[in-house]
Amino acid sequence: MIETPLNRDFIHGALDIEQTPAGLLPHRLPAWARAQCPDAQLLMAESQPSGVRLVFQTAATALELDVLATKRVYSGLGPRPDGIYDLFIGGQLAQQNSVQGGRILNINMASGATTVTEGEAQTLRFSGLPPEQKTVEIWLPHDEVTELVSLRSDAPLSPVPTAGRRRWVHHGSSISQGSNTTHPSGIWPAVAALRSGFELLNLGYSGNALLDPFVARSIRALPAELISIKIGINLVNKDLMRLRAFGPALHGFLDTIREGHPDTPLLVLSPVFCPIHETLPGPSVYDMDALADGRLLFKAGGSADEVRQGKLTLSVIREQLRAIVEQRRTGDANLHYVDGLELYGPNDNLRLPLPDELHPDAASHRLIGERFAGLLQDLRHGAAPGAA
Missing domain, CATH: 3.40.50.1110 (SGNH hydrolase)
Structure with missing residues (x-):
């Protein structure tokens, strides 16, 4: 598999990309705005990648994406469903997948107090993709903080520019x-x-x-x-x-x-x-x-x-x-x-x-x-x- 270094050219729908110890964390507010309102709910929401997707062109038939997901567990309600990753080919939904495990954010519903249990990155796999050159989009979970660690494929990837798109x-x-x-x-x-x-x-x-x-x-x-x-x-x-x-x-x-x-x-x-x-x-x-x-x-x-x-x-x-x-x-x-x-x-x-x-x-x-x-x-x- 070929490893492609991830950078902002591959990430659409984010305003800022933070380099974390694990990888790249997309943000939907710029850093200067986050500094003006350090509210915990806002910071969690804007770092959940709703509408954020990886976009590239490739002839690959197999992809592997390593991610560190932050799963939320609410007291009295238990864990939420794992976040879904939607893979589009040529604008059409082709596959869906998810990962288990990762970082756990425990939230006390009564007090609002939170604790974090650290976890490991997990691998998301997509296979059986058509072998011709195509545009692939991987939509990240809309309600699960996702750090992008690495991306591998069985053929080269190239970013898709947004210039000219409405x-x-x-x-x-x-x-x-x-x-x-x-x-x-x-x-x-x-x-x-x-x-x-x-x-x-x-x-x-x-x-x-x-x-x-x-x-x-x-x-x-x-x-x-x-x-x-x-x-x-x-x-x-x-x-x-x-x-x-x-x-x-x-x-x-x-x-x-x-x-x-x-x-x-x-x-x-x-x-x-x-x-x-x-x-x-x-x-x-x-x-x-x-x-x-x-x-x-x-x-x-x-x-x-x-x-x-x-x-x-x-x-x-x-x-x-x-x-x-x-x-x-x-x-x-x-x-x-x-x-x-x-x-x-x-x-x-x-x-x-x-x-x-x-x-x-x-x-x-x-x-x-x-x-x-x-x-x-x-x-x-x-x-x-x-x-x-």
């Missing part, structure tokens, strides 16, 4: 990162990108779509032919912000992006349907009775009376997002509002309920991605992709 930069929450779906190309932004031909850069961070200025500055500096931000659910379930702060924070976020992208199509997506927070504010809290039975469910920790005090609900946020986009569109024709209920609404919830009351399942991710791809087709043909 880049879509998307920012959102755990739903955009892919929570509750089963494999990395099944997250809804990946479904939409694969159907519409965009090069995806996924800045969806679990629990952290919070209008952080460093995210807006990161987007401002990136090349992009399309930008979208999906805002709302984390502002509610973190109970981070009141109505008075929300409008100016959103304006500031959009202003910063527009400093670098004055004319790029910019889509503002409101939250998809989530019954527990449609009219009840956050924070989201664990359902402790369900947790005692080994099930992870969420419920709203706020009350309807608190809305009058400025607490946010999803209904309030949709109303505000629509109004702010309409206001700004008088001088920005490339700014568009997309109602999240068009992507996943009350009728969809009856057929495909949220399994933990907060995150869509795999079938719902596909539905959302396919619908969003349709909106992108509308945009490409000159029609506004939504209500504004």
Whole structure:
């Protein structure tokens, strides 16, 4: 087998590559941004390679990728399923695989305390690939920190440049990162990108779509032919912000992006349907009775009376997002509002309920991605992709 030294030329969908003692760790936030917010959940989410993939051309029929995966174990729930690696050939999903073992991150659900048990790198194998020259993409697990150690093949590999490909930069929450779906190309932004031909850069961070200025500055500096931000659910379930702060924070976020992208199509997506927070504010809290039975469910920790005090609900946020986009569109024709209920609404919830009351399942991710791809087709043909 031929060993190919890994470098950033082979890694698509990351903003920074860290050299660790084990190998290369892709990050979805630059180092300067990570330094501005050393929040443990954000740092874990941005280092989980949602939308990140190895891309190369080769005639190889067999590949071996050594990885050091960080597996999470939650107290009371046990280990999560092993992360899936999706191998694409010529844009089509051809094989899937996973590795067992690696580093273990133990998380106490009650206290939030964590402990780490170190582990060894494992080998991922793909075989039986067609012998002709082809473009191969290996999508890394969307919710499992993955350090890339080494790559081997039975024929030479060469990187595929991204120049000339249309880049879509998307920012959102755990739903955009892919929570509750089963494999990395099944997250809804990946479904939409694969159907519409965009090069995806996924800045969806679990629990952290919070209008952080460093995210807006990161987007401002990136090349992009399309930008979208999906805002709302984390502002509610973190109970981070009141109505008075929300409008100016959103304006500031959009202003910063527009400093670098004055004319790029910019889509503002409101939250998809989530019954527990449609009219009840956050924070989201664990359902402790369900947790005692080994099930992870969420419920709203706020009350309807608190809305009058400025607490946010999803209904309030949709109303505000629509109004702010309409206001700004008088001088920005490339700014568009997309109602999240068009992507996943009350009728969809009856057929495909949220399994933990907060995150869509795999079938719902596909539905959302396919619908969003349709909106992108509308945009490409000159029609506004939504209500504004």
